[in-house]
Amino acid sequence: MYVGRFRLSGKTGGRPLRLTPEQIEQARQLYDSGTPVPKIAHTFKAAPATVNRYTARKAETK
Secondary structure, eight states: OHHHHHHHTTOOOSOOOSSOHHHHHHHHHHHHTTOOHHHHHHHHTOOHHHHHHHHOOOGGGO
C-alpha cells in the first residue's frame, strides 16, 4: 500500500546510480576498445566492480 502511493507521487526507490548514463556509455566504449577495467574505474572514480556491472554484456542480448 505504501509503495503504491510512493510510486504514484513520482518517486522511485533504491540507491542512486554511481555513473550517469553518459558515463556508462563512455565506460562501455573504453571497455570495448580494450582499456583495462581498473583504469576505467580510476577515470570515473568508481570501484572496478561497478565498472564491471555496467560494462557486462548479457549473452542473451547479443
